[in-house]
Amino acid sequence: MKQILDAILAGDTTAEEYAALELPDHYRAVTVHKDETAMFEGLESRDKDPRKSLHVEDVALPELGPGEAFIAVMASAINYNTVWTSIFEPMPTFGFLEKYGRMSPLSKRHDLPYHVVGSDLSGVVLKTGAGVHSWKPGDEVVAHCLSVELESPDGHNDTMLDPEQRIWGFETNFGGLADIALVKSNQLMPKPAHLTWEEAAAPGLVNSTAYRQLVSRNGAGMKQGDNVLIWGASGGLGGFATQYALNGGAVPVCVVSNEEKADICRRMGAELIINRSAEGFRFWKDEHTQDQSEWRRFGARIRELTGGEDVDIVFEHPGRETFGASVFAARKGGTIVTCASTSGYMHQYDNRYLWMNLKRIIGSHFANYRESWEANRLIAKGMIHPTLSKAYPLEQVGQAALDVHHNLHQGKVGVLCLAPEEGLGVRDVAMRAAHLDEINRFRGI
Structure with missing residues (x-):
């Protein structure tokens, strides 16, 4: 691994020299263990500690198959799917690996008693399998997390x-929180040249997800002038949704939980902000009963901000806690587009507000290759920016996951893998200088 890292840090290593590098038979990776899936039984979700279940250890390098590539991972990032994996909710991910392992002799590689996790990366191509023509050793890349068989x-x-669509590093093995990752070649995209390794790794999953959910015709198909209600508007997913609304001529109505997060939205250029904690919004009277008077108060607050207009689109991802209010708040004929459910999967809403007002609920899950490519292209052009707030070394990945689990973070939390320190990997210094304030917008918060 030292020879590989030295080649990357040199900055002038040729494709032929990369191809000649010897790959190790083992590599450092973040794993969960199959024999530990019951370790948190009886605990509430919040009390389950990723620091206890995520291990940093050496694992065997898998076989490289056709259409695949080994990537030297310089940096990765924490997504909520890694939190779910680490606390074994809503189920242990080993069921995904077992199912994938039954598909073919090649996919059997993924069914192991350990799971290498992580659905983001930036790094360098080390080796490609048979049939890969678009990428070569030495290419600097980022990866999206869609794994398909087609x-x-x-x-x-x-x-x-x-x-056979899966999320790499969550429903497959050999993910990005490691020194080497195994990906399909059609997951690869060019690394934005003006970003560091950790900055380039951070957008992948959430940026592509937000693009499909809000911009793509497969999602809400946002247009200029749309009022867009964005829950968690300064978070890992919402921070990109806010940028896409502003970049696309829409009007974001940003919902946040404190004034610090409201300030982040203002720095992105948003003006209409609801601090739900300060304004005391509580959408549930108790565990079983929603408070529709709070829905109405929330809708009135939105109209107060927008000059009397309801929202055209609701960008939903909290799930159970907010979904009833989201359905209510959308305008007649409006769209509620939902991915994830970080506050619970069992959504409840009053269907009268949906059917009688001709609203639509659209499910959105990650993004296809084209959508991911377009989202990454906007990052590379400096039109959309990373939301990285902090980066941990790989040895502290458990703490990084705990930050996300307990919502102690802003934007995205990065993880350095092979990169020995932050700030490396910038190739276009001039472009970086032109966007430095936007790149660092979430830093240190």
């Missing part, structure tokens, strides 16, 4: 509809 016709209009 042997069924169902995925050939939208690859997210492939019956």
Whole structure:
């Protein structure tokens, strides 16, 4: 691994020299263990500690298959799916690996008693498998997390509809929180040249997810002038949704939980902000009963901010806690587009407000390759910016995951893998200088 890192840090290593590098038979990775899936039984979700379940250890390098690539991972990031994996909710991920392992002799590699996690990376191509023509050793890349087989016709209009669609590093093994990752070549995209390794790794999953959910025709199809209600507008996902609304000529209505997060939204350029904690919004009277008077108060607050207009689109991801209010708040004919459910999967809403007002609920899950490529292109052009607030070394990945689990972070939390320190990997210094304030907007918060 030292020879690999030295080659990357040299900055002038040729493709031929990269191809000649010897790969190790083992590498450092972040794992969860199959024999520990019951370790948190009886505890509430909040009391489950990723620092106890995430291990940093050496694992065997898997076989490289056709259409695949080994990537030297310089940096990765924490997503909520890694938190779910680490606390074994809503179920242990080993069921995903077992199912994938039954698909083919090659996919059997993924069914192991340990799971290498992580769904983001930036790094350098080390080796490609048979049939890979677009990428070569030495290419600096980022990876999106869509893994597809595309042997069924169902995925050939939208690859997210492939019956064998999976999220890499969550529903597959050999993820990005490691020194080496195994990816399909059609997960790869060019690393934005003006970003450091840790900055380039951070947007992947959430940036692509926000793009499909809000901008793509597969999601809400946002247009200029739309009022867009964004929950958690300064967070890892919401921070990109806020940028896409502003960049696309829409009007974000940003919902945050404290004034510090409100300031982040203002720095992004948003003006309409609801601090739900300061304004005391409580959408549930108790565990079983929602408070519709709070829905109405919330809707009135939105109209006060927008000059009397309801929102055209609700960007939903908290789930159970907010979904009833989201359905209520959308305008007649409006759209509620939802991914994830960080506050609970069992959503409840009053269907009268949906059917009688001709509203739509759209489910959105990650993004296809084209959508991910477009989202990454906007990062590379300096039109959308990373939301990285902090980066941990790989040895402290448990603390990084705990930060996200307990919502102690802003934007995205990065993880240095092979990168020995922050600030490395910038190739376009002039472009970086032009966007430095935006790149550092979330830093240190």
